[in-house]
Amino acid sequence: MKPNFSLRLRVFNLNCWDIPYVSKHRADRIERLGDFLNTENFDLALLEEVWSEQDFQYLRQKLAVIYPAAHYFKSGIIGSGLCVFSKHPIQEICQHIYTLNGYPYMIHHGDWFCGKAVGLLVLHLSGVVLNAYVTHVSEASSAQLCCMRLHAEYNRQKDIYLTHRVAQAWELAQFIHHTSKKADVVLLCGDLNMHPGDLGCCLLKEYTGLHDAYLKTQDFNGPEEGYTMIKQNCYVSQQDLGPFPFGIRIDYVLYKAVSGFYISCKTLKTTTGHHPHNDTPLSDHEALMATLCVRHGPPEQDPSPPHGPAETSSLIRVLREAWMELGLGIARARWWTAFASYVTGLGLLFLVLLCVLATGEGAREVAILLWSPSVGLVLGAGAVSLFHMQEAKSLGRVQAELQHVLGKAKEAQDCTQSLS
């Protein structure tokens, strides 16, 4: 490789809001997205919320010349909604489906049915190994997100998905950490459904060492504060934004370079509620377009090692906070398990009582009428109990992993302190 080697990488990310029967102007928006991607000629286009596999196939056909490589990440009952189009050959593909994905009985939220995941593509570009990740972390209504931000401690209980998002952020961080050990450059794009300062987001960035393109770019062009859901977008209602009338930033381009490479974000452009070439937006989220530059050599602007003393203590702080949040989640899951088990037990007793009543003459018809809802109650409560049992186990697993990393980070900190 030449000493003055430089690789320019143009990346596109969009949560497409492509939900059959629900999203407005779906076909038209997907068609215009295809046209736009063909015109702009990116290296990589990473898309979320493409819930219709037909739409992916349509795009694949439309983009075949400019982006010969494409992949749709299947998962869950509906799908992960993730897909990718690449100008360069994809060497390897892998995906991880998050263990905790919301609650099956919250049908209207849909998370459990989607199988939210993170997809990995390995590309070899001019000798550089690039691991590109695309993800979509569990939904939270903007109202919930906002409550959480505005009244962090007081309203934390209201955000029922907070613990799941922290667990997902940890699984995402672990997946990136363990699968990118031989990568030269790591890129993560996606809708994290988290504000930049949220616990899961901090955990992800602190543990993986990924940098936020918005914070690091030399040239940003887009809405103030880098918002990716804004009031100017005609598909976004004021209700969606809640107490953040101007917008929220929940979509990200994150990156880092490893092993003797240096990466910087030359430009980051975000759409401003309109289609870049006319007036109708491509989605209810804004698209992110980053131009990254990969070069040889040590970091120019950030000469400190990735996990120096300051980084370690900051990692310890966020690990501790996540550990505590998971503890609360485990306690909640156990409470629901116990409650649903009691209800199942009581329901079974009630069924026995109904059987006794049905054998007599007095209340036979009432007993038969009540039989059906009682069986439903027992089965429903049993399922809820099993679900929360599994939730407690999964959260316990994440907590144990965090505990282990926390122990190692503290050891490293003690070692540094004793040396200095």
Add this chain to the structure above:
Amino acid sequence: MKPNFSLRLRVFNLNCWDIPYVSKHRADRIERLGDFLNTENFDLALLEEVWSEQDFQYLRQKLAVIYPAAHYFKSGIIGSGLCVFSKHPIQEICQHIYTLNGYPYMIHHGDWFCGKAVGLLVLHLSGVVLNAYVTHVSEASSAQLCCMRLHAEYNRQKDIYLTHRVAQAWELAQFIHHTSKKADVVLLCGDLNMHPGDLGCCLLKEYTGLHDAYLKTQDFNGPEEGYTMIKQNCYVSQQDLGPFPFGIRIDYVLYKAVSGFYISCKTLKTTTGHHPHNDTPLSDHEALMATLCVRHGPPEQDPSPPHGPAETSSLIRVLREAWMELGLGIARARWWTAFASYVTGLGLLFLVLLCVLATGEGAREVAILLWSPSVGLVLGAGAVSLFHMQEAKSLGRVQAELQHVLGKAKEAQDCTQSLS
């Protein structure tokens, strides 16, 4: 590191058959297992089917002096049953829960409730990075395994878990491939529930390049053919072994060295249906005890590259077979989805009919009596339909990944052929 560097690694693997309320002499066996592990002083003890977390805690306490590091891999509703005890500090921990884990309505098989998984430990031993994996692949009754082996094509339909095991083997292979890129030595121990020649087993070994300790060892001591479930074990019934009266080999120690290291298996010892120090066995499976030796330098006995032309064509063959098996699985899953959807639809129509009947006088009592089982039928069939929809999606994902690897392997083969 010295040029004559050599690392000796003593590894223990056992499927412990530690199922509360089911397994015989559980407490006694676990106690004796603890004593044995303390006496033998292994580097690593990797255990499967430790379904009781209390038993893990008991062992952790008992082994704390000799094996200061331990981890229990939590997952699913019941747990993964996997745990590990290590004489050396564990640097990193990670786990992957298999996406397909049997069928929830096959309650008596229990697989779906367990959350079968693969656990990863990263150890640093004298400068060598060791990735140790422990797993337990979905059950199949021995009868099913045997049918599959004896009447491979004819009885394939009877082994309902075959496709799931192939999918799990692929997920295992992918997990190892993507997480071990910077490891010097890779070790996989576990109960694969597959015979050495079974499709999943071949897929795993061909894709990862792992070697089977039983086939490679210089000194084997144990039952003929390396069987790990044998008739001499008093906990194994003739029915368990089916048409293989002498035994089956389904537990493995697999390994490989990467990046300038060479690994060999000096000795492999398997228990012979008795406890090594007295007469009662530790489990219904036999324990595997391997002594591995890691040295610097290129392979001594196997100078060909890991994926030479012969290996590539062998990989292509097994990838093709797995791809076809997954195709059959997808067709089956789609058939069940369609069937269950029809039943759900018919059940809904029947419910409407019952409502009409209940409003009249003639058959009100019959209608009310039939209401409960009909609701159950609709809900049950709906759940089965959703489950198989998710099954088809997951199998489709694995098939797409296989397709991608198959394409790359063919490209490599064509490239080699055109060069020669």
